[in-house]
Structures are given as structure tokens and as C-alpha cells.
Amino acid sequence: MIALSDTVSASSDLLSTEIDGEVVMMDMEAGRYLYLDRIGSVIWSELKRPQTVADLCQSLADRYAAPIEQIECDVLDLLQQMRRNDLIRLHD
Template structure:
């Protein structure tokens, strides 16, 4: 699923997070679930500290990494969908 470009994402405040060796580790106390983000997932998590549109997030990653924009959109959408399922991020459609 690719999200509409104007969809806004932001972190959920619930998971406890820490950074270890450049990667984010999260623990959701309500479900006792543990999550680990690699370096790219950590970059996405950093961008979501403030509300960020899907198109802006993908554009920032495209500028930072040498990958085709359509691949970035697909991979970012998959990660965000998974994070939504686990309550790690919230989304708003203006």
C-alpha cells in the first residue's frame, strides 16, 4: 500500500525508545512487544519526531540514499503500515 502523498505521520508517544549503536530499539509496555529499527528505520523514526507528510519523508530519504524513488516509497509505506499496525505511529489525512 502506498499512502497518499499528503498523509501526515507522527510518532506515537507510547513506546519506550532508546538508541543503541545507531539503531532505535523500542518496547511497547502495553503489549510487551519489542521492536528494533535498522539505520534506515532509525532515520525514518527521527523524521517522525514532528508531523511529516509521506511525500516529504520519501523525498528526504531519496536525497540521502542512492535508491529509486519508487522503491523508497514502497519500502517506507511497508514500514509505516507495520508501525501503524503496532501503534508506533499515527497518521492524519488532511
């Protein structure tokens, strides 16, 4: 389970490109394509450098007019999905 205090970053093992503000990725090992919508793409971009989930959520709260509690819930859910698909790394 990912927590707000965890430090995460994007996996460097994926090829990715942005098309019209959305990210398409290729997992060469698994031979599959993955797609992120606009908000997912913003989060992906933020994960280019390691940061805590709490800092990521605060950055998104500063950028978008949404309650921080909702952002935290949505980001944690997305990061769990990303983790299951080996898209992110957790740092010690």
C-alpha cells in the same frame, strides 16, 4: 492504507533508545520490545515531527542514492507495519 499524502508521526506512547545507530522500543502497554534496523531508525527519527509521507520519502531520496519510486514503496510498506504495531499516528 497509508498514502503519500497522509501526515504521520511517531507515537509518543513508546519508550525508545538508540543503540549503535539502531532503535529499540518498549511498548509498555503490550509488554513487548520492538527493533528497527538502521534505515528504519532513520525513518523513526524523521517521524519525531509530523510530516507527509511524500516529504519523508523526498528527505530519504535526498539522503540516499536510490530511486524515489523504490523509496516510496519501501517507506509505505514500513509505515504499514508500524501502523499495525501502533508505532505511528496518522493526522487529519
